[in-house]
Amino acid sequence: MDESVFYIAEGDPNDKHSQESFALATSIHNSQQHASFRQADAPKNGAILSGSGQGERLIVAAPNKALLNVYSWGKESPDQRIPLPEALTCLALVEHPNTRLFSEFHRNSEFKLPSYRVPWLLAGGSKSGKIYVWELSSGSLLCVKEAHYQNVTVVKFSKCGTFLVAGSDDARCTVWKTLDLIAVFDGDNDESSRNFKPYLAITDNTLAVTDLVLNEPGVINDLKLYTVSRDNTLRIYDIITKQLLTTFILSEAIESVVADPAGRAVYVGLSNGLIRTIPLYNINPNTSVLESIGGNQKIITVESDPNLKFTFLHHQQRISADANKTSILHKNLNNKKNDTENANKPIHVTKLAISLDGTNLISGDSLGRVYVSDIVTRQVVKTFTPCNSPISQIQVSSAPFEALNVSSNSKVDKKHRLIPQLKRVLTGRDATEHQLNLEIPSESRDESDENFAVWLSRKTQEDLEFKNLSGVNSSVKKVANITSDSESKKELEDKLAKLSSAYTQLRSKHEELLKEHSKVLNNKA
Amino acid sequence: MSIPLSLVLKQLEGSPSSVVPLLSTLYYDKSILNNISKSDSKHLVSRILNLTRSPIEYNKWAGTNLIRVISDNYTILATEGSNLFGELVKNLDSYNDTVNIKVLTSTVEALNYLCDKIRGKPTMTREILTPKLSTIITLYMDKLHFSPLIIIKSLKKLIQFHPTTFRPFGNKLRAKLITFLHLQDFVNFPEPLKSAIYQTLASLPAIEKTEPELKWESDVKSLIKELKSVLAIYNEFLNLGDDSSLPRLFEQLPSFEENQKNDKILPDMVIDVNEPSSVFQISTRVDILLNLLNAYVTYATQFSVKVPLGLVLVVNEIICSINVRYISYKNDVRDEQIRKIVKSTTVLNSLNSIKFLKDLAFTYKGSMLPHLGNILSLLEVLVPFKNKKIDYDELIIQEVLNRELLSCVSVYLSLVSFLSDHTQLLRFVDVGLLLVEPRITDSTAQQNNNNHNSNGGKKHKKNKNTTAIPLSDILSHQHLFNEAIPEATVNIVRQFMSAVITTVTLPPTQHYKIMRYILIQAVHSRYYNNEHLIPRELRSLLINAVLYPGYEKISLLPIVSTILGDDPLLSVFNNPRFPPLPIYVKNVKDESVFEEEEEEEEEHEQEEKEIELPEQKRAIDEDELPEAKKRKMEDEPQVIQQEQIEQVVEDKIFTKVNPETVVHFAPTKEVEPESRTIQNQKPETVPEPVPVAPVQQMSQNINGDEDESDFEMPEIDVDDSDEE
Structure with missing residues (x-):
């Protein structure tokens, strides 16, 4: 097993055809590079990887173009370029919901992985504030929703697929029920069913919402939303009760956020290059009991951290060598003036991600650098190959070694590998048009896989059936069964049996005698 | 039990009395076949082949099964595979209805097993499997009517793995299967056979040379x-x-x-x-x-x-x-x-x-x-509906239909984690509740009575003697006439309830009805079980009732805890805890050492109260300075207990508490178990660098000299995880 970090940058605006842009997937734990994707650049949150390893896909919204690039893991250049109705600024994917209750009780509720896994929905936000939802297996555009007044900065599905959350530059954050968005074939009345309201519209922020993250609870009632905004706040909401739980006020605008997998802390990336840990539990100094921080609509001002106990510094350092390197990378495009301009700009921590075990924080900044740092010591443990522009997406996922290192993609021909073209027109009400394109997966429990013990017990049973347990010689029975019609035949058979037994007797006698004869002969000799 | 090889060979000489011990020996004691000598192996195989050639059914059957077991050994399979294959195919060919059916099924099973073993290994496939494959397919189709289920399943597998070889036989098989469908009593075929036939027909497009998906679609x-x-x-x-x-x-x-x-x-x-x-x-x-x-x-x-x-x-x-x-x-x-x-x-x-x-x-x-x-x-x-109410009689008559209905609804519900609208589900909830209501046949008894009453007087008298006997039982022992609710219904209704309460918040009436049912059933089944155990469905239902309380927020947890005291999940509920925090992991010391030093620490704490505070202040002043610079400044070594400072720093930052008060409490029992749980629970995921943490921490604040060595620690982390 290995953990793979995927990162992609926004791309240099001067580089019109994205020739200089690339996205990489690299191991956290060793120096191995798992995959690279050429000509890949995306606006912030505008790229999404369905997972790492063979059969997974990378979907990238081309910056400022109404175009989606789809890559397959293991191939460097895009597999598909899909035209869109509008340029997208952010993307989100969600897997099919599982029939959670039934995996125990129903034999046929689990499936093997087909050669290509197709996620369920793809959502995208656009500059005009619209949210688009496509079903990937059919390519149907299920929903176009005018959700925001300005650029949508981030869309995310909850892990279970129940909610879609969007954050925008208009300082609002909307939570939609996925079912509402995709219920295209239901109901007869066009207007009422399409004009639904968001499940929850959050208007607490005063400046753009830059990033958001949802926890992954097993019980939907525990679903929490963490939003960060340029107005220096981190807010935590309980989605089911629609309540704001806690507001944290920081000293700087917040650009990115990630939550600990076990919900112990939140990490926010600030616009001054710092990453700040915000613990969600601490020890109450008076009672020395571990208590949770916040809740109950508390507003907590996160004070400065003089001892740097909760702060990661490494993005703030503008290592000159590093800057040189990037400038060498695109000497032609960046002149010195640009460099100095860059040097004066504050460094933003644009994206954050956390490793499987919650001990490593992966952070990318506006200079294109990506670091892995240890959460406990707050030291950099690994530096990745930098990109030429601000990092726009970081994703961490783990997969078995053999899946990550794909040598050839020959297993599946292209026709079956591609996702259907995404439609640019909203799907009609006619259910008959709903046509999926997919490889039907096989059930994971194959009935023919019988283990030896079961097989043996079956054979024991059969063995017993061969045996005559009645104590009566079965051959006698058989004779009785023969009908009178074949009496003569039976007689003949009996005769034959008699004769043959007599013959064999005779023969054995003969052999015996022969043996004796030869013995006698030998003795004489 | 393992029988030595010599004995196995001896048993195989004539007709073995029972083949089962031989099968299990050869399978479980892998060393017998792995270490077999060449001559012994020849012996073994030839004797087994002799058995399969024998006209005696039992011997044939035994030999066939022995082939299946010895083919697990790669050497035997490689050297004798084609002989084994040939013999099985011959047996299959000569099979007719006078021979015991078990011989046929065993032969087919053994052949399938051999195919599975060989498939995917290029040389063996080329040498052994491919030449025989079309013969096997032909024979399977010929003998199909003897044991349709097993043979159709085998054919299905062959289609799946060898579509090209199967191509010439596709139409024939299709025709054959369709004649099955035309049979009048096809609907009464056993369910597994029917589904095997359907699936085989459905997989036939795979043999199409070009674009099987078009054939499938048409x-x-x-x-x-x-x-x-x-x-x-x-x-x-x-x-x-x-x-x-x-x-x-x-x-x-x-x-x-x-x-x-x-x-x-x-x-x-x-x-x-x-x-x-x-x-x-x-x-x-x-x-x-x-x-x-x-x-x-x-x-x-x-x-x-x-x-x-x-x-x-x-x-x-x-x-x-x-x-x-x-x-x-x-x-x-x-x-x-x-x-x-x-x-x-x-x-x-x-x-x-x-x-x-x-x-x-x-x-x-x-x-x-x-x-x-x-x-x-x-x-x-x-859902059967009559006069705006569910028609109970109809519901029970069509119990199977309604059961499937609920099962289907629950599968769809389980795809959704959250539904805010429950109106579409209320009818199903009512159906579910009605299906598990105690059923009393009493209505039919009443009808019988009515019939009798309406009959003429003479007849009535006559009948009375004959019918009074069973009727008296109904009156005196009514409880015996309660019809048992089929277990399948109960299970499906419980799964349905589980699905409903986890996705929607029901209106109070339905919610309480469901909760009432669950609790009564739980107590009931607990009582009638010797170990006070509760069946699985009910158990998961109870837990879901706690996890998704709906309107009921208070009373359910204690009840369920009483009923399911031993459940690990409920234990977490009743003893709530926070996830352990990585930062609180303390020193590198062994736990035993740690405990001893605890007292020392406390002493230190008193002494060093004064030292900490200036340190704090300075740290605040230096906030703006770059890290490297600051380290240089903080050169003077200080002997301060690390835990304490860490503690204080934390409190200071987050809770606006006066440091004075903080220092008064010792670094405490509460904290210490925390560190232990981490060490116990995640020894692999939190390896060495974690205990190092406080040291590093200190180095930033206090002792710049240690810096270089600290930077190396994370790299150890990297190496460690590589080895995983």
């Missing part, structure tokens, strides 16, 4: 067309126009063109109204076609296909909509018998349709959700 389309033509017959019995949407739905389905009539799988139907049972042909056909369609759209394909999910759903919608409760009979259908038969065909159709919908949900998951509202309202129509 097959599916023609099935839908044929279903449409069958369903259209209802127009002769019912006023399908009563339901305004039905004609529209029919229009949405494609129909056969004139020249495509030959694509039909089933022959034309002959229905004679004077022979009412012939009406059942409709439901039989719908059954066959629907299940075949089901097999097509749910059985695994090796290639991607275009699934007309919308059309498939329209077909189901039509089937469920043809419901005599809402659609009137045509005027010329007056015969009560015919009416009843038509009704039961529609019920049968709905049942098949529900099963189909359920399978679709398992395979297509999220893709079904855009249709969720439609599907639920479709299913809702099937």
Whole structure:
């Protein structure tokens, strides 16, 4: 097993055809590079990887173009370029919901992985504030929703697929029920069913919402939303009760956020290059009991951290060598003036991600650098190959070694590998048009896989059936069964049996005698 | 038990008395075959082959099974594989109905096993499997009627793995299977055989040389067309126009063109109204076609296909909509018998349709959700309703249908984690609750009584003596006449409840009814179990009731905790805890050492109170300075207990507490167990660097000299995880 970090940058605006842009997937734990994707650049949150390893896909919204690039893991250049109705600024994917209750009780509720896994929905936000939802297996555009007044900065599905959350530059954050968005074939009345309201519209922020993250609870009632905004706040909401739980006020605008997998802390990336840990539990100094921080609509001002106990510094350092390197990378495009301009700009921590075990924080900044740092010591443990522009997406996922290192993609021909073209027109009400394109997966429990013990017990049973347990010689029975019609035949058979037994007797006698004869002969000799 | 090889060989010489010990020895004691000498191996194989050649059935059977076991050994398989194969094929060829069927099934099993073993190994496949494959397929098809289930399954597998070799046999097999479908009593075939036949038919497009997906698609389309033509017959019995949407739905389905009539799988139907049972042909056909369609759209394909999910759903919608409760009979259908038969065909159709919908949900998951509202309202129509109330008698009569209905609804619900609207589900909840109500046959008894009363006096007297005997029991021992609720119903209803309470918040009436049922059942089944155990479904239902409390927020947890005291999840509920924090992990020391030093620490703490505070202040001042610079400044070494400072720093930053008060409490028992749990629980994920943490921490604040060594620590982390 290995953990793979995927990162992609926004791309240099001067580089019109994205020739200089690339996205990489690299191991956290060793120096191995798992995959690279050429000509890949995306606006912030505008790229999404369905997972790492063979059969997974990378979907990238081309910056400022109404175009989606789809890559397959293991191939460097895009597999598909899909035209869109509008340029997208952010993307989100969600897997099919599982029939959670039934995996125990129903034999046929689990499936093997087909050669290509197709996620369920793809959502995208656009500059005009619209949210688009496509079903990937059919390519149907299920929903176009005018959700925001300005650029949508981030869309995310909850892990279970129940909610879609969007954050925008208009300082609002909307939570939609996925079912509402995709219920295209239901109901007869066009207007009422399409004009639904968001499940929850959050208007607490005063400046753009830059990033958001949802926890992954097993019980939907525990679903929490963490939003960060340029107005220096981190807010935590309980989605089911629609309540704001806690507001944290920081000293700087917040650009990115990630939550600990076990919900112990939140990490926010600030616009001054710092990453700040915000613990969600601490020890109450008076009672020395571990208590949770916040809740109950508390507003907590996160004070400065003089001892740097909760702060990661490494993005703030503008290592000159590093800057040189990037400038060498695109000497032609960046002149010195640009460099100095860059040097004066504050460094933003644009994206954050956390490793499987919650001990490593992966952070990318506006200079294109990506670091892995240890959460406990707050030291950099690994530096990745930098990109030429601000990092726009970081994703961490783990997969078995053999899946990550794909040598050839020959297993599946292209026709079956591609996702259907995404439609640019909203799907009609006619259910008959709903046509999926997919490889039907096989059930994971194959009935023919019988283990030896079961097989043996079956054979024991059969063995017993061969045996005559009645104590009566079965051959006698058989004779009785023969009908009178074949009496003569039976007689003949009996005769034959008699004769043959007599013959064999005779023969054995003969052999015996022969043996004796030869013995006698030998003795004489 | 392991029998030495010499003994095995000896046993195989003649007719072995029992082959089972030999089989288990050869399988479990791998060393026998692994270390076998060349001559012994020859002996073994030749003796086994002799057994299979023997005319005695038992010996043949024994030899065949022995072949299956010894083929696990790679050497034997490689050297003798083709002989073994040849012998099995010969046996298969010579099989006829005078021979015990077990010989055939064992031979087929052994052949399949050998194929599985060889498949995927290029040389062996080329040398052994490929030359024999077409013979095997021919023989399988010849002997198909002897043991259809096992042979059809084997053929299905061969289609899957060797589509090219299978190509010449495809049409023949298809024809053969379709003749099965034409059999009058095909619907009464055992379920596994039916589904094997359907799945084999559905996997046949794979053998197509070019573009199997097109063949698959046209097959599916023609099935839908044929279903449409069958369903259209209802127009002769019912006023399908009563339901305004039905004609529209029919229009949405494609129909056969004139020249495509030959694509039909089933022959034309002959229905004679004077022979009412012939009406059942409709439901039989719908059954066959629907299940075949089901097999097509749910059985695994090796290639991607275009699934007309919308059309498939329209077909189901039509089937469920043809419901005599809402659609009137045509005027010329007056015969009560015919009416009843038509009704039961529609019920049968709905049942098949529900099963189909359920399978679709398992395979297509999220893709079904855009249709969720439609599907639920479709299913809702099937709930027997009379005078705005659920018709209890009808419900019980069609128990199987309603059971499937609930099961189907719960599968769809389980695809959704959260539904805010419960109106569509209330009817199903009522059905579920009614199905598990105690059933009393008392009504029938009453009817009997009534009948008797209405009879003439003479007859009445006569009957009294004969009928009074069983009737007296009903009166005196009524509890014995409570009809047991079938276990399948109980389980399905419980799963349904589980699905409902986890996705929606029900209105209080239904919620309390469900909770009441759960709790009563739990106490009941706990009492009647010797170990006070609770069945699995009920257990998960109870836990879900706690996890998704709905309106009930207070009283349920204690009740469930009493009933399920031993449940690990509830224990977490009752003893709530926070996830352990990585930062609180303390020193590198062993736990034993740690404890000893605790006292020392406390002493230190008192002494160093003064030292800490200035340190704090300075740190604040230096906040703005870059890290490197600051380290240089903080050169003076200080002997301060690390834990304490860490503690203080934390408190200072986050809780605005006066540091003075903080220092008064010791670094405490509360903290210390925390560190232990981490060390115990995640020894691998939190390796060495974690204990190092505080040291590093200090180095930033206090001791710059240690810096270099600290930087190296994280790299150890990297190495460690590599080895994992």
